[in-house]
Amino acid sequence: MNTPDTNASPNILPAEWTLILRPKRNLLDVNLHELWQYRDLIMLFVKRDFVSKFKQTILGPLWFIIQPLLTTIMFTIIFGNIAGISTSGIPKMLFYMTGIVGWTYFSTCLNDTSQTFIKNASLFGKVYFPRLALPISIVISNLVSFIIQFIFLCFFLGWFMIKGADVCPTILVLWLPFLVFLMAALGLGFGIIISSLTTKYRDLSHLVAFGVSLWMYATPIIYPLSQIPDKYKIYVMLNPMTSVVETFKTALLGVGQIHYLQLLYSFCFSLVLLAIGVVTFNKVEKTFMDTV
Amino acid sequence: MPNVVLKLENVSKQYRLGTIGTGTLSHDLNRFFAKAMGKEDPTMKVGVVNRLDTVDGRYVWALQDVNIEICEGEVLGIIGKNGAGKSTLLKLMSRVTSPTTGEIKIKGRIASLLEVGTGFHPELTGKENIYLNGAILGMTKKEISSKYDEIVEFSGVKKYINTPVKRYSSGMYVRLAFAVAAHLEPEILIVDEVLAVGDADFQRKALGKMDEVSKSGRTVLFVSHDMGAIRRLCKRSILLSGGKVNLDGNTEEVIEYYLSDASNQVSRAINYGGGLKSEANELILNSIKIVDANNSTESLLSNGNPVYIKVNYEVLTEIRSMRIIAQLFTTRGDELFYSSDFVTWDRGMPRPAGKYESICEIPGNFLNAHKYLVRILIDVPKDKVLIPQTETISFTISELEYDQMGISLGSIPKGILHPKLKWEINKIS
Numbered sequence: 001m002n003t004p005d006t007n008a009s010p011n012i013l014p015a016e017w018t019l020i021l022r023p024k025r026n027l028l029d030v031n032l033h034e035l036w037q038y039r040d041l042i043m044l045f046v047k048r049d050f051v052s053k054f055k056q057t058i059l060g061p062l063w064f065i066i067q068p069l070l071t072t073i074m075f076t077i078i079f080g081n082i083a084g085i086s087t088s089g090i091p092k093m094l095f096y097m098t099g100i101v102g103w104t105y106f107s108t109c110l111n112d113t114s115q116t117f118i119k120n121a122s123l124f125g126k127v128y129f130p131r132l133a134l135p136i137s138i139v140i141s142n143l144v145s146f147i148i149q150f151i152f153l154c155f156f157l158g159w160f161m162i163k164g165a166d167v168c169p170t171i172l173v174l175w176l177p178f179l180v181f182l183m184a185a186l187g188l189g190f191g192i193i194i195s196s197l198t199t200k201y202r203d204l205s206h207l208v209a210f211g212v213s214l215w216m217y218a219t220p221i222i223y224p225l226s227q228i229p230d231k232y233k234i235y236v237m238l239n240p241m242t243s244v245v246e247t248f249k250t251a252l253l254g255v256g257q258i259h260y261l262q263l264l265y266s267f268c269f270s271l272v273l274l275a276i277g278v279v280t281f282n283k284v285e286k287t288f289m290d291t292v
Numbered sequence: 293m294p295n296v297v298l299k300l301e302n303v304s305k306q307y308r309l310g311t312i313g314t315g316t317l318s319h320d321l322n323r324f325f326a327k328a329m330g331k332e333d334p335t336m337k338v339g340v341v342n343r344l345d346t347v348d349g350r351y352v353w354a355l356q357d358v359n360i361e362i363c364e365g366e367v368l369g370i371i372g373k374n375g376a377g378k379s380t381l382l383k384l385m386s387r388v389t390s391p392t393t394g395e396i397k398i399k400g401r402i403a404s405l406l407e408v409g410t411g412f413h414p415e416l417t418g419k420e421n422i423y424l425n426g427a428i429l430g431m432t433k434k435e436i437s438s439k440y441d442e443i444v445e446f447s448g449v450k451k452y453i454n455t456p457v458k459r460y461s462s463g464m465y466v467r468l469a470f471a472v473a474a475h476l477e478p479e480i481l482i483v484d485e486v487l488a489v490g491d492a493d494f495q496r497k498a499l500g501k502m503d504e505v506s507k508s509g510r511t512v513l514f515v516s517h518d519m520g521a522i523r524r525l526c527k528r529s530i531l532l533s534g535g536k537v538n539l540d541g542n543t544e545e546v547i548e549y550y551l552s553d554a555s556n557q558v559s560r561a562i563n564y565g566g567g568l569k570s571e572a573n574e575l576i577l578n579s580i581k582i583v584d585a586n587n588s589t590e591s592l593l594s595n596g597n598p599v600y601i602k603v604n605y606e607v608l609t610e611i612r613s614m615r616i617i618a619q620l621f622t623t624r625g626d627e628l629f630y631s632s633d634f635v636t637w638d639r640g641m642p643r644p645a646g647k648y649e650s651i652c653e654i655p656g657n658f659l660n661a662h663k664y665l666v667r668i669l670i671d672v673p674k675d676k677v678l679i680p681q682t683e684t685i686s687f688t689i690s691e692l693e694y695d696q697m698g699i700s701l702g703s704i705p706k707g708i709l710h711p712k713l714k715w716e717i718n719k720i721s
Contacts, residue, residue: 017299021387021396041427048424052415055456126410127428128387286390289383290307 030282035130045137050144064148068104072097079222088224088255091165094157095253099221101153102183102248105146106241107212109187112138114194114208117288124289131285132278135192139184146180157252172251172258179251182244182270189273196277196284219245225257237262240269294363295399297511298385298480303394305355305380305535354380355535358394362513364479367506369526369543370515371550376532378515379484382406385513386482400479403430407484409469414458418449418468421457425472439475446501447471474501480511499524523547560589560687567606570670570678574611577679578604580668582687595659595710596693601652603668613640614672616650621665622708623686628664634673657712661692661704 054060072093079085080092087095113135117124120134160167198204219241220228228236236242243262250256355377362368372378383389384396386404411428412421422443426436436443444450447468449460457465483502499521506512506525516522522529522543529546531539539546560582567576581602584591593599601618615634621627633650634640665686670679696712697705 017397017399019398019402021384021390021398023391023393037432038427040433044424044427044433047420048413048416051420052413055415123411123428125383125388126406127404129428129430289389 030278031130035132035136038130038133041129042133042137042140045134046141046144049137049141061148064145065152068097068100068149068152071100075100075222085223086227088226090167090253090255091160094160094165094167095224095249096222097153097156098249098252099245101146101149102179102245103216103219103221103241104149105142105180106183106187106244107216108142108145109139109184110191110194110212111208112142113188113191114198115205116192116195117199117284118195118202118205121289124285132192132281135188135195135281138191139188142187143180143184153252166255167252168254169252170250170254172247175247175251179244179248182240182266185270185274186240186244186266189270189277192277192281193273196280196288199284199288215239215241220249221245224249224255240266240273242266296361297364297399298360298362298402298513299397300358300360300385301395301397303355303358303384303391303396304353305377305384305389306392307352307354307380353535355384355391358535358537360530360537360540362480362511364511365509366528367512367514367526369522369529369546370513370532371522371529371546372532372538377535378532379406380535381532382482382484382513382515398480401430402480402482403476403478404482405429405473405476405484406482408466408473412457412465412469415456417456418444418447418453418460421468422472425469426476429473429476430478431476435477443471443475446474446497470498474498474505478510480513481505482513484515560685562683562685568679568682574607574609575614575670575678576606576608577668577670577682578606580604580666580682580685582666582685592691593687593689594691594693595656595661595689596691597656599654599659599687599689601654601666601668603650603652604648605650605670606647607643607645610642610644611672611678612642613675614643614670614678615640617669617671618652619667619669619681620654621667621684623663623665626708628708640673657694658709659689660707660710661689662708663688 054063057063059066075096076092080087080096116131116135116138124131157167157169194204194208218236218239220236225236225242225246243259243266246256247258247263250258358377358381360368370378370381382404383406384391385398386402386406388404388406409425411425413424416424422440423433423436426439427433431439444453447464447470449464449468452460452464457468460468502512502514502525512525514522514525526543528541529543530537531546531550539549561579562581563579564577567578569576579602581589581600581604583589583600583602584593585597585600603616603618605616607614613634615632615637617630617632619627619631620629631652633652637643663686665684667684668679668682669677671677692704694710694712695705696710
């Protein structure tokens with residue numbers, strides 16, 4: 001055995017073991033400190049997502065705006081004009097777009113994070129980094145696109161106000177950061193739970209895509225909460241996204257209902273969900289390479 | 293007192309065989325109930341040796357009770373044939389997956405290079421990929437920035453650093469990827485055969501860098517099939533076989549033991565358990581063996597003695613004009629001969645039902661000290677193929693007993709064959 005030359009060694013080794021790998025880790029042993037150490041990686045992932053998404057596209061980041069715009073036009077024609085669903089007197093375009101922008105952030109977070117393990121299996125199989133870095137980077141990069149869409153929505157809103165529509169943002173806009181947090185937490189929470197389960201039960205990945213689009217109809221996006229018959233109201237209220245979207249709309253458009261109790265429910269729901277998500281994710285990340 | 297920086301204690305790793313996804317729920321429930329009742333996990337049975345060819349259980353132990361201690365500044369080589377558990381061991385140490393039992397204790401930062409260019413994104417430029425790859429390997433942005441110029445210099449792709457890497461040639465890609473990896477500065481570095489890439493010039497550069505890393509007092513674990521590289525870089529080596537540490541010690545001794553171990557040779561026999569039946573059920577092929585004069589399939593073969601190919605088969609209904617064909621190939625796939633027992637059985641007389649053994653003798657003083665491949669084919673000429681070309685059996689003539697060159701200075705005479713040819717020398721005047 002060769003004795004190391006201490007002068008050549010640039011690092012001073014700690015006297016104690018810095019890391020002990022064991023078969024089973026305590027369920028609650030989530031290393032958030034380590035995640036913080038890897039914050040540069042998270043930001044680089046965000047940058048990667050961003051750059052790779054729009055390389056070799058002509059319109060580039062304009063796609064962020066085109067997507068909700070086209071969906072809004074579609075909804076306006078189908079649900080507004082053909083089906084004739086009420087929008088509580090708010091201009092149809094504005095009503096739908098507000099709902100869509102809010103919903104899109106949640107749904108993209110959920111969709112994208114739910115594929116964390118499957119999509120990155122080859123990367124995870126070669127090198128260690130805190131696996132949570134990836135879903136978190138997804139939530140952040142989606143936040144950037146949400147902000148762009150939100151700014152666009154504000155312009156849209158401003159234009160309608162100038163044209164004299166009966167809408168006005170209320171003081172409730174102060175709640176926006178909280179609402180965005182709820183969207184992110186719910187999307188991330190569901191996403192990482194699903195991604196943890198899909199490592200073993202692939203069926204779930206089929207469920208997610210259409211499950212999320214069905215879920216949208218159970219959330220007051222294309223209809224106002226006030227339009228729901230009383231006997232269904234309880235179910236819609238159980239949906240944690242209901243109050244988030246409804247408050248989002250009320251804050252920006254000034255028309256609608258806001259239930260603080262409901263918001264509290266969504267908040268608690270998202271915290272519990274996030275906790276369950278992080279714990280399952282943490283458990284799965286250690287051995288998923290054997291099953292994927 | 294050397295400082296132990298990496299310690300593996302009774303580390304085992306179990307893998308599940310077959311498709312994951314079918315029946316896992318029932319397995320999970322099974323395990324859950326067993327656990328709830330306080331019984332042992334029914335799917336784990338310690339003590340089953342991992343062999344890739346004979347697997348009875350649906351779970352396999354890729355590693356069993358591995359105990360290794362690595363001291364600071366040591367460069368440890370890990371060798372073993374495919375399936376011995378080398379990659380599993382590296383995966384455990386680099387935290388890609390966790391052990392089923394046992395503990396791995398680590399002091400300091402550990403970084404693994406199981407592949408170059410992990411996480412490279414084709415759309416990103418060289419520069420962006422240096423940062424991304426560096427961060428994935430555990431460097432902070434600040435560390436990468438301080439080494440950025442060095443990395444670019446080492447990779448030799450400075451001109452293209454702002455071009456997306458998808459436009460790079462594969463050589464440039466690998467050079468850039470290795471350059472990032474080579475500038476990692478963890479206390480413990482795990483390297484898996486990444487040197488087997490790039491051109492000769494780059495390989496020399498890479499090996500030089502590895503030398504430098506190992507001399508800087510860092511602890512390195514190096515897995516390779518390249519004994520030359522292992523010899524050069526590592527003082528101590530570990531031989532893994534069947535998921536266990538077979539030998540741990542001085543590199544020279546370990547390599548010598550590994551290369552001379554007869555059990556590391558590919559088996560010189562194929563036994564078809566229930567027999568390999570021909571399509572119309574007229575013949576069963578039982579086994580093919582390559583033996584020496586003592587009928588052994590395990591011994592070392594020498595080029596001075598004959599080698600026998602024994603084909604064991606059973607004729608179920610009388611077959612006319614059948615023949616057993618033996619083909620001999622070099623490892624590069626060149627066919628050396630194509631021979632049959634047709635003439636020996638009196639030019640294709642019918643073979644009545646019964647058990648047979650056809651033996652082909654490859655004479656001594658004919659083959660060279662190389663590895664050869666054998667395949668068997670059974671047919672009825674101009675009619676049908678009874679047993680199509682079998683899988684390959686290889687044998688190695690490891691001892692050079694007969695050398696017509698007189699002095700080959702410890703090396704093997706040139707040529708695929710080394711037959712004893714007749715020479716006549718006449719003094720003319």
